[in-house]
Structures are given as C-alpha cells and as structure tokens.
Amino acid sequence: xxxxxxxxxxxxxxxxxxxxxxxxxxxxxxxxxxxxxxxxxxxxxxxxxxxxxxxxxxxxxxxxxxxxxxxxxxxxxxxxxxxxxxxxxxxxxxxxxxxxxxxxxxxxxxxxxxxxxxxxxxxxxxxxxxxxxxxxxxxxxxxxxxxxxxxxxxxxxxxxxxxxxxxxxxxxxxxxxxxxxxxxxxxxxxxxxxxxxxxxxxxxxxxxxxxxxxx
Amino acid sequence: xxxxxxxxxxxxxxxxxxxxxxxxxxxxxxxxxxxxxxxxxxxxxxxxxxxxxxxxxxxxxxxxxxxxxxxxxxxxxxxxxxxxxxxxxxxxxxxxxxxxxxxxxxxxxxxxxxxxxxxxxxxxxxxxxxxxxxxxxxxxxxxxxxxxxxxxxxxxxxxxxxxxxxxxxxxxxxxxxxxxxxxxxxxxxxxxxxxxxxxxxxxxxxxxxxxxxxxxxx
Numbered sequence: 001x002x003x004x005x006x007x008x009x010x011x012x013x014x015x016x017x018x019x020x021x022x023x024x025x026x027x028x029x030x031x032x033x034x035x036x037x038x039x040x041x042x043x044x045x046x047x048x049x050x051x052x053x054x055x056x057x058x059x060x061x062x063x064x065x066x067x068x069x070x071x072x073x074x075x076x077x078x079x080x081x082x083x084x085x086x087x088x089x090x091x092x093x094x095x096x097x098x099x100x101x102x103x104x105x106x107x108x109x110x111x112x113x114x115x116x117x118x119x120x121x122x123x124x125x126x127x128x129x130x131x132x133x134x135x136x137x138x139x140x141x142x143x144x145x146x147x148x149x150x151x152x153x154x155x156x157x158x159x160x161x162x163x164x165x166x167x168x169x170x171x172x173x174x175x176x177x178x179x180x181x182x183x184x185x186x187x188x189x190x191x192x193x194x195x196x197x198x199x200x201x202x203x204x205x206x207x208x209x210x211x212x213x214x215x
Numbered sequence: 216x217x218x219x220x221x222x223x224x225x226x227x228x229x230x231x232x233x234x235x236x237x238x239x240x241x242x243x244x245x246x247x248x249x250x251x252x253x254x255x256x257x258x259x260x261x262x263x264x265x266x267x268x269x270x271x272x273x274x275x276x277x278x279x280x281x282x283x284x285x286x287x288x289x290x291x292x293x294x295x296x297x298x299x300x301x302x303x304x305x306x307x308x309x310x311x312x313x314x315x316x317x318x319x320x321x322x323x324x325x326x327x328x329x330x331x332x333x334x335x336x337x338x339x340x341x342x343x344x345x346x347x348x349x350x351x352x353x354x355x356x357x358x359x360x361x362x363x364x365x366x367x368x369x370x371x372x373x374x375x376x377x378x379x380x381x382x383x384x385x386x387x388x389x390x391x392x393x394x395x396x397x398x399x400x401x402x403x404x405x406x407x408x409x410x411x412x413x414x415x416x417x418x419x420x421x422x423x424x425x426x427x428x429x430x431x432x433x
Contacts, residue, residue: 025301028281075342078340084340094341099343100308100344101347103301103305104305107302120350121346121350124380168279168292169283171298172301176301
C-alpha cells in the first residue's frame with residue numbers, strides 16, 4: 001500500500017549525491033511540484049537520469065539551471081543553455097544514451113534483467129568499451145541496467161493503493177522509472193479511493209509505488 | 216519555384232505506400248508530412264509515445280497540454296491512434312515495425328553508413344532517438360542538401376562520428392535520388408536541369424547510374 005505523504009516528507013528522503021530518475025518528454029509528464037521542492041531544498045551533486053535536460057524553466061532542466069546535478073544520463077541536451085554552459089565549464093558530466101536504449105536500460109533495472117542486447121549504436125562511438133554479443137549471426141551491444149535511488153513520477157490519477165494512470169503523451173518513461181528505483185515517489189494530480197480505478201485501466205500497478213504526494 | 220528543402224520534402228513524400236507507418240526526424244524531414252500525395256494515407260509515429268499524429272490545434276481551446284510531438288509542438292491524435300510508454304515506442308522503432316523513417320544527414324557514405332548526430336568542434340546536443348531509428352526502421356531515407364556549401368556530403372567513407380552502420384536505404388537531395396544497394400550507390404533520379412556530370416562533381420562517393428535514370432518529379 002502506497003503511503004500518502006507531504007511534499008516536505010518526500011524531500012526529507014532526498015539527500016546530496018543521490019541518483020534521481022525524472023520522467024518527462026520536454027517535461028510533459030514531469031513532476032513539477034516535486035522538482036520545484038527539490039530546487040528549494042537545494043540538494044546537490046545529484047546524478048540525474050532522464051530523456052533530455054528539457055528547458056531551464058521546465059522539468060529536470062530546473063535542477064540543472066540551479067547547479068544541482070553533477071552528472072546527467074540521457075539522450076538530448078539541446079534547448080537547455082544551462083546544460084551546455086555547465087558541460088563546457090566542466091561542471092556537468094553528460095553520458096549520452098540513445099533514447100530507446102535509455103528506456104530499455106531503465107526497464108532492465110526494474111524488471112530484474114542483467115542488461116539488454118540492442119543493435120542501436122553498433123559501430124558508433126557509443127559502443128566503445130561495451131561488449132558486442134552475436135546471437136544467431138547478428139551483433140548486438142550489451143547495455144547494462146540503469147537504476148536510481150529515487151524515481152519522481154508524475155501521474156494524472158492514483159488510487160490509495162498506488163495504482164497509476166497517465167494521460168496521453170505524459171506517459172513516456174513514467175511506468176519504466178516507477179519500477180527502477182529504491183524509492184518511488186509519485187506526484188498525482190488526483191488521488192482517489194481504492195476501487196475507483198478499474199484494475200483494467202491501471203497503467204502502473206501500485207506494487208511499484210512507495211509514496212504518493214498530492215500534485 | 217520551391218526552396219531546396221521543400222523540393223526534397225516533396226520528393227520524399229512520394230516514397231510511401233498507402234497505409235505506411237512513418238517517423239519523421241527534425242529539420243527537412245519534418246516538412247515531409249505537409250506533402251503526402253492525395254489518396255495515400257500515411258500514419259506518423261511520434262517517439263514520445265503515440266501513433267497517428269494529427270494536425271496542430273487551430274484554436275487555443277483545442278490545445279491539450281499533455282499532447283505534444285517530439286519537437287515540443289502541440290498536436291492532435293487522429294482516430295485509430297494509440298498512446299504508449301517509451302519502451303513500447305522504441306520497441307516499435309527498433310523492432311522493425313515502422314515502414315520508414317526520414318532523417319537528416321551530415322554525411323552518408325557509399326556503404327550506407329550515416330553520420331548525423333555530432334560534429335566534432337561543435338556543441339554536442341545528443342542523438343535523441345536517431346540511433347534507434349537508424350538501427351530499426353525497415354527503410355531509412357535520408358533527406359538532406361546534396362552538399363554543405365559545395366562540400367560533398369555523400370562520401371566514400373564518413374569522417375564524422377557515425378549514427379548507424381549500413382543503415383541507409385535511400386538518399387534524397389536537391390540534386391538527386393540515390394539508392395544504397397549491395398553493389399554500392401545507384402543514381403536513380405536527378406533534379407530537373409541537373410546533369411549526371413554535375414552530380415558527380417558534387418558527390419565524393421562512387422556511384423553507378425541506373426540505365427533507367429529518371430528526372431525527379433515533385
């Protein structure tokens with residue numbers, strides 16, 4: 001059963017140096033209230049995992065603009081000038097991961113897999129240092145699981161058992177990240193009683209969710 | 216007269232079959248969606264998590280804040296479309312379920328290798344979903360200008376960091392349409408008023424000329 005907590009209680013769990021996953025595609029599907037609270041708290045030296053660094057005023061990009069992230073793992077940093085400046089200044093390390101590979105590495109971490117085999121990136125510089133495995137005559141790159149201390153998830157609807165529903169393009173990496181962290185905290189726009197969400201409509205089962213915060 | 220970009224986009228748009236699922240990259244590829252011929256239904260996949268991208272909302276109250284395309288523009292979804300998470304979205308891409316993708320290019324070489332994500336000496340913004348698209352779509356179409364201010368972009372061997380190896384099927388430029396085959400590059404079509412000699416001068420790669428060479432129609 002997910003526990004409903006305040007944003008302040010959620011922030012008490014996040015400390016300097018943690019690895020944090022934040023979903024969102026151009027910050028659609030990002031938990032903006034939790035991110036704002038993290039900016040206010042000012043924890044530093046975080047490793048951030050996300051699709052992109054979004055914008056300086058949106059999503060995970062706000063943490064970068066506030067110099068709270070020392071390493072970012074994701075697929076794109078264009079449109080966030082703070083990321084570019086900090087990369088050039090040597091303040092921020094960026095590990096570029098193809099977007100589909102990022103999704104699968106996160107999924108692997110959540111679902112007990114030792115890695116995934118993908119053709120993406122074969123023969124490119126991102127293959128450097130990675131094992132190439134041939135299966136039935138085809139080469140694949142071994143990509144390892146990507147796990148976090150905390151996942152900050154955004155749902156449009158949750159019930160008190162932690163079952164989640166997302167809207168439209170806001171789903172993106174939310175269901176994957178919800179499963180891949182030691183602590184999963186969900187910012188839900190609406191929290192309803194158990195039974196109000198049809199089990200057939202649940203997109204992330206409550207078993208993955210530790211805490212709910214009212215969005 | 217069309218700009219180079221529009222000319223390229225119009226030619227690429229004639230490449231699809233009725234019912235195809237297609238993903239368009241950013242830049243010239245995005246324009247392709249505007250020129251799909253009448254009578255051909257093409258369904259566009261949006262890598263942020265849905266199929267059947269619809270037109271942009273015309274009025275403010277049609278905007279849904281949870282419905283953008285991969286370029287962060289508000290769009291709509293057409294009947295028949297579906298939303299899904301990033302693993303499914305890239306499973307569609309990597310699993311060979313897309314009939315085609317259209318990507319931009321910095322360089323393409325005669326083996327069909329593609330470089331389009333990073334230019335040494337310039338800021339690196341990341342590959343986004345480009346490497347997955349290059350690796351996974353059934354047909355990879357490159358839409359780009361034939362040269363970069365006179366410097367050939369179709370080369371013997373790519374000299375800038377690769378996006379994917381042996382992945383390109385067709386190259387469409389303002390001067391030519393070239394297919395990547397087992398036997399190397401084949402010039403299939405040339406732009407009106409362009410000669411094969413001019414294409415040779417603007418191309419570093421070796422290519423053969425299709426005996427049935429056609430003029431590009433848009």
